[in-house]
Amino acid sequence: MVSQARKSELLFSGSDWNFAKLSRVYDEIEALGREELGLDIYPVQMEVISSEQMLDAYSSVGMPLMYRHWSFGKRFLYDELLYRKGARGLAYELVINSNPCIVYLMEENTMALQALVTAHAALGHNHFFKNNHLFRQWTDAGGILSYLDFAKSYIARCEERHGLAAVEAILDSAHALMEQGVFRYRRPPKLTSEQQREGLRERLEYEERSYNDLWRTLPPSLESGNTETSSGGEAERKKSLNLPEENLLYFLEKNSLVLEPWQREVIRIVRIIAQYFYPQRQTQVMNEGCATFVHYTLMNTLFDRGRLSEGAMLEILRSHSNVIFQPAYDDPRFSGINPYALGLDMMQDIQRISTAPTAEDRDWFPDIAGRGGWRDTLLDAWANHRDESFIRQYLSPTLIRKWRLFVLADGADEPHYEVASIHNERGYGKIRSALAQSYDVGASRPDIQVVDVDLLGDRHLRLQHTVKDRIMLEGESRDATLRHIRNLWGYDVSLAAIDGGTGATLSERSTKQL
Amino acid sequence: MPIFIDRRLNPKDKSLGNRQRFLRRAREELKRSIRDHVRAGRIAEIDREHAVPMPRKDTSEPTFGDDKQSGRRQHILPGNRTFSSGDLIPKPGGGGGYASAPGTTESEDDFRFVLSREEVLDLFFEDLELPDLVKLNLKQISSFKPRRAGFTASGAPTNINVGRTMRNSHGRRIALRRPKQAELDAIARQIAELEAKPAGPAARERIAPLREALDRLERRRKRIAYVDPVDIRFNRFDPQPVPNANAVMFCLMDVSGSMGEREKDLAKRFFVLLHLFLTRRYERTDIVFIRHTHEAKEVDEHAFFYHTESGGTVVSTALEEMHRIIEQRYPVAEWNIYAAQASDGDNFATDSERCIELLDRKLMRLCQYFAYVEIIDERESHIFGSTENGTSLWRAYNAVDGKWPNFQMRRIAAPADIYPVFRQLFARQPDLRKSA
Numbered sequence: 043m044v045s046q047a048r049k050s051e052l053l054f055s056g057s058d059w060n061f062a063k064l065s066r067v068y069d070e071i072e073a074l075g076r077e078e079l080g081l082d083i084y085p086v087q088m089e090v091i092s093s094e095q096m097l098d099a100y101s102s103v104g105m106p107l108m109y110r111h112w113s114f115g116k117r118f119l120y121d122e123l124l125y126r127k128g129a130r131g132l133a134y135e136l137v138i139n140s141n142p143c144i145v146y147l148m149e150e151n152t153m154a155l156q157a158l159v160t161a162h163a164a165l166g167h168n169h170f171f172k173n174n175h176l177f178r179q180w181t182d183a184g185g186i187l188s189y190l191d192f193a194k195s196y197i198a199r200c201e202e203r204h205g206l207a208a209v210e211a212i213l214d215s216a217h218a219l220m221e222q223g224v225f226r227y228r229r230p231p232k233l234t235s236e237q238q239r240e241g242l243r244e245r246l247e248y249e250e251r252s253y254n255d256l257w258r259t260l261p262p263s264l265e266s267g268n269t270e271t272s273s274g275g276e277a278e279r280k281k282s283l284n285l286p287e288e289n290l291l292y293f294l295e296k297n298s299l300v301l302e303p304w305q306r307e308v309i310r311i312v313r314i315i316a317q318y319f320y321p322q323r324q325t326q327v328m329n330e331g332c333a334t335f336v337h338y339t340l341m342n343t344l345f346d347r348g349r350l351s352e353g354a355m356l357e358i359l360r361s362h363s364n365v366i367f368q369p370a371y372d373d374p375r376f377s378g379i380n381p382y383a384l385g386l387d388m389m390q391d392i393q394r395i396s397t398a399p400t401a402e403d404r405d406w407f408p409d410i411a412g413r414g415g416w417r418d419t420l421l422d423a424w425a426n427h428r429d430e431s432f433i434r435q436y437l438s439p440t441l442i443r444k445w446r447l448f449v450l451a452d453g454a455d456e457p458h459y460e461v462a463s464i465h466n467e468r469g470y471g472k473i474r475s476a477l478a479q480s481y482d483v484g485a486s487r488p489d490i491q492v493v494d495v496d497l498l499g500d501r502h503l504r505l506q507h508t509v510k511d512r513i514m515l516e517g518e519s520r521d522a523t524l525r526h527i528r529n530l531w532g533y534d535v536s537l538a539a540i541d542g543g544t545g546a547t548l549s550e551r552s553t554k555q556l
Numbered sequence: 557m558p559i560f561i562d563r564r565l566n567p568k569d570k571s572l573g574n575r576q577r578f579l580r581r582a583r584e585e586l587k588r589s590i591r592d593h594v595r596a597g598r599i600a601e602i603d604r605e606h607a608v609p610m611p612r613k614d615t616s617e618p619t620f621g622d623d624k625q626s627g628r629r630q631h632i633l634p635g636n637r638t639f640s641s642g643d644l645i646p647k648p649g650g651g652g653g654y655a656s657a658p659g660t661t662e663s664e665d666d667f668r669f670v671l672s673r674e675e676v677l678d679l680f681f682e683d684l685e686l687p688d689l690v691k692l693n694l695k696q697i698s699s700f701k702p703r704r705a706g707f708t709a710s711g712a713p714t715n716i717n718v719g720r721t722m723r724n725s726h727g728r729r730i731a732l733r734r735p736k737q738a739e740l741d742a743i744a745r746q747i748a749e750l751e752a753k754p755a756g757p758a759a760r761e762r763i764a765p766l767r768e769a770l771d772r773l774e775r776r777r778k779r780i781a782y783v784d785p786v787d788i789r790f791n792r793f794d795p796q797p798v799p800n801a802n803a804v805m806f807c808l809m810d811v812s813g814s815m816g817e818r819e820k821d822l823a824k825r826f827f828v829l830l831h832l833f834l835t836r837r838y839e840r841t842d843i844v845f846i847r848h849t850h851e852a853k854e855v856d857e858h859a860f861f862y863h864t865e866s867g868g869t870v871v872s873t874a875l876e877e878m879h880r881i882i883e884q885r886y887p888v889a890e891w892n893i894y895a896a897q898a899s900d901g902d903n904f905a906t907d908s909e910r911c912i913e914l915l916d917r918k919l920m921r922l923c924q925y926f927a928y929v930e931i932i933d934e935r936e937s938h939i940f941g942s943t944e945n946g947t948s949l950w951r952a953y954n955a956v957d958g959k960w961p962n963f964q965m966r967r968i969a970a971p972a973d974i975y976p977v978f979r980q981l982f983a984r985q986p987d988l989r990k991s992a
Binding site for chain 1: 557558559560561562563564566569570571573574575576577578579580581610615616617618619620621622623624625626627628629630631632633634635636637639640641642643644645646647667668669
């Protein structure tokens, strides 16, 4: 009788899913998430897709809508091959930072997996997207889907009007600069609403139609003549162009002299999409950690309350441990630090420090150790940190010992690696800051800025690469990228490598040399 | 309760456009790799899917990236068991650089992906065509096809253009101020409201003009039709002459005893290629297979490629058979006629004269193009090279070649020659087209 009663309490039984079960499980998990962890989420839209559609979504950078470009076709071929070979499974889910939050569920998943995915994506990722300050400030979850819709149809229209080749050339060049197409410090403006965009485009078209070459031949007015003579100074010139500028795509879009209005709009589309993904790249560990922590905690709670059968729980745990598998550095399967594993371990560590701290923990984390408020600590961390600051703040000696982390110093001109720090008293701090540093996206990608251009002279665009630790740019792809910049700028471009410490010029490369 | 959307039935090939763009971009390289593959000797195999290596030229995506060979950096790794700080570990690769760069570049090298059969054939037969396919038709236009050409005010009821008609009707209704149903309804409602109240002289006074107005509007509505005959527009069709691209290809092959296994094999491969090309590029092309020993016979595709037979060699029988079939089934006015002949060049002693005569007098006048392919021994290939002399048939055909510009002859000595010769015979010839 007892077992009968228990069975009737199960959320689901059997491995087949249907929409009624999905809905029941979602409601239960959502209520539990709010009550247990204090999660705060966007409304959820769940879409069931097949594995082919999942592959499609992969190749268009995970977005449900995307403009067409050959590089997505190339990526699709890679993903498809890896999948067919069995080298890589498909993700069980895909989640999109939008409002409502879109969660893709794979048709092939069993009911247990769908429950896991619901907790992971619809609760964990969703909460993170809605609350993390990077996403709140830098992306517009409400506007992204309609913007992508606009981007797709705009680029399709450009292809019709100007030909595939012309659009492809612009997209190729813009894609090459995607990494340099984000504002790292200045906050980007909100996406304008559809009507505003429509209005802008109409104005552009009107200007194109009513363009009259005669205006150009008018003698310059007195005022503009004045400014021309007075803006001879270099400092003045830079100020008027707002230099130095770190966002190369933005600079080219606004100041290039050779681009047509539609080409500027295409560059803008690429730039906005790059900006949209920028927070995701800074919060990989936290985002995955948050989702993994949420699904692990919620699934265990459900199991403890007798809502999940043992079989389902076993299946969930198997998937869970696959996801958080972290091989050691000398394992053939090692391919870097697994963000799921690191994130989950750090968050569980915070839970441990709050409830059962050691003396060492009290030393390192006096403000949270033993206070018991791990929920608030986590909610606060999810809202206010990115990977770099989160690791700097919360990576504990206990975890460094558990992971047996060590730092390997690698100088290109030395025949040896040197083990710089290991998991000991002297090493904890150094490992923590080195690991945090390695997750600082802003610092780990090359720092390239537009420093000068004389628009009235030879229009030579000068870029500057501030070299850190003498790490130079890879020559071949640098030259190819410079060529792309030249295409967009229309005149010669040069890139000077300046040592960040001494300010000495290490090398200079100009498109004239190519 | 979340929103559920079942997208499983949505179209799957969302990235097909991307794939096409990618293939177009890598076209040259893919074409080369397929042709190399075919040259290596498996011609019948092009008619199916192919795995090709990932093209590298034109498909790189450069970005500014760090040079792995320079500077100082730190790696943070898990799983330390033996090291303590200060340990030196020799770099793999004898102190060169940081050798364990992520394997993306290597895996891209040996990465192969599958092209579908259609994609393979498209790439393979690109810029090949039957010469002068339209020449005949321009002279003799025999069929017409209706083509959309705007609108007209008269026509058959089936051709009514509803959109255009309704647009006209709408404009006319606005211009003539046809009362809308809503206006009538509003007045009717007012009347009903007034009538619902207890009747008094004041109410009656108000109802009367309303009724009048309603009446007026209704009459006006009846007078001005919703759709008037003047609104109606019909789709107009113009008869457009279509060049009729009927083409027939005669495949003639010598299967006599002198053709050894090797020769037959090469000839068959040539025809397989031709067959694929024709069925791929032209929707409506008849193919007639004729094989001959000392007598010629029309056979079906399977018999042509697979049955064996032996006997003497009288080439003219095949030409006669071809002529007979043309007379019977393919009137020259309606058909573009092509022929491809493969033989080892042996012929019955006096028959070559007859072949010349047949070609000269009859066939070359009927044919758009005649291609002769001679299968020779590999050892002979460098003896004959490009010289005029050769087998009896070759020498005989040489005379025809000089006289008729639409006659072409080539020699094949090895499987690797087949595709180049095929290309030479069927390459698109822009200048020839223009002169025609």
